[in-house]
Amino acid sequence: MSDKQRPSSLRGASLPRWTPWAIAAGSLAVAIVLGLAGGLHSRVQWGLIAAVLFVLGTYGVTARVEGRRQAKDRVVTSLVWVAFLIALVPLVSLVWVTVKRGVKVLDPYFLTHSMGVVADTEPGGGIYHAIIGSLEQVGLATLIGAPVGVLTAIYLVEYGRGALARSVTFFVDVMTGIPSIVAGLFILSLMLMTKTQPFGFAGSLALAILMMPVVVRSTEEMLKLVPNELREASLALGVPKWRTILKVVLPTSLGGITTGIVLAIARIAGETAPVLLLVFGNPFINTNPFEGAQSSLPLYIYQQYANSAGEGAAYDRAWAASLTLIAFVMILNLAARGIARWKAPKTGR
């Protein structure tokens, strides 16, 4: 603090509000001059020089005028901003590239035709078979994973006591961290024992394993939000506990539970590894998830990419399928948030 210079002032000298902008403009100008003089072609290098100059300049100027503590504060502020902006670059680039490359071949034809008689190097073909496979596998996984997850959450919140509940809680936590490929290997080991060939439902089982812990966690949070007074009011009227849960607790938290399930679906819809091991991939339309290899959107993307050498028709199809998959996942996410907002549980507090 510069109390020595201005003993009468409560606040030390402070820089005007436009200082950061001025320093930013100055360092950018110097960086461009340096870049041109030093013959640096990459704009990224210019940007880096400007960023370093900005941080140093901010520290120097602020330390002179406002003191070391303020200077440190300003440097951290600029570092935090820089971290944010740097992190934004790949994330924005990802979305941009996917959209730009994806729209090339994405049209109604692409969505309604399979790869049945189309060689990987030829243009044409589509993802109809992959969409069918994805919907069936994810749908079946949800039919298994969502009820088990919700029931487990009900057990943990409404009944759970003692060692069993504690170990279930712990293993749900641990299960959240299982890599998807390990879930795939588990089902694969079962298939090796029973000598089964790849089929869609095997993939569903692995996806259900990945889905359960996510549903349990989100449902638990939602059930805990239901005010106790509601339960007590219902029980006081003589309603059995199971009917209280079904008729009072679940309807109250239905919005949140649905949101959690939809988010879990969005997560498993993008899983490639277990599908690669268990469902195998199939260029033809196979609507029966219980027999024969199927395809799925993420698997289709991977296989088209692997067969493409980074260019050509297969590569374009991989990107178009990526755009479809991202759009699907995003729509699910937005829907989940919509449900959450629409049916937000009243906490009663």
Add this chain to the structure above:
Amino acid sequence: MDISTQHTDAAASPGAPGPAAHQRAARAVARPGDRIFIGLTRGSGILLLVIMAAIAVFLTYRACLAISDDHGNFLTTFEWNTGLTPPSFGIAVLVYGTVVSSVIAMAIAVPVAVAIALFLTHYAPRRLSGPIAYVIDLLAAVPSIVYGLWGALILVPHMNGLFGWLDKYLGWTGIFSWNGGAPRSMLTVGILLAIMILPIITNVSREVFRQVPRMHEEAALALGATRWEVIRMSVLPFGRSGVISASMLGLGRALGETMAVATVLSPTFEIKASLLDSGGGTFAQNIASKFSEATEFGRDALIASGLVLFVITLLVNGAARLIIARRKEYSGANA
């Protein structure tokens, strides 16, 4: 759980005098419907435990089949030849690759994610922070295969400049020397993994930082602290365990990531001294790449490597849970 105790009490008949009678009454009201419902819910809880146990048992069983026929040392052999007549395979390369790529990812992602979380909670204009947090939430849901495609198309070519620079100035260390090949190496994989786990770590850290009691921060401000001092003295100590567990969650993702690594890395079964030369492999990537041409024995060998990955992720997750449990009230990591 005290909630359920209250319920049982509430459901008990009103005339129950002592604790013993209380207990008996509580048991007496269990109707058939109740019994079925409890059975269903408890059954699905037990089902989860059974699945976890089954994963461990079946992976171990198949892994034992493979390892007992392994003529190399499963832990130290530097090759993966399951098709040869005396098969010889080992996980040394995979352990190295998995650990190195995850450590690089953590070293990059954790500081940046904490900075972004601080940005969203303490620096960004209110109006901006909501939508940004929302977008980062969405990015956490982008499938990993799409990150892989993006990495192969955009990230890999952009690495050339960085690798040249590192080789020029830090090549003497050996770790950063570059033979000029395609930059599909451990460092590229680490950077891609960092980008992928950034949204998750950011989200959880943000939740933790939001829970810092307002009073702590205001007290520090009232003492004349600058914003950075407030963060250092009240926000970071409060959020430390939450950030650690968030990082562990990210680490778990990075360890098990399959498709992004498989699309970006050009795998070889060797340990490269330099992080910049392409080659190496990770558990998950090795399983995905070797699976299609593997025989049944080869699949068992891959299952054996998957078992090791499973154990590693269990240890990491267990550690994270212990840290959270120690300071449960501060944790936002239960999403």
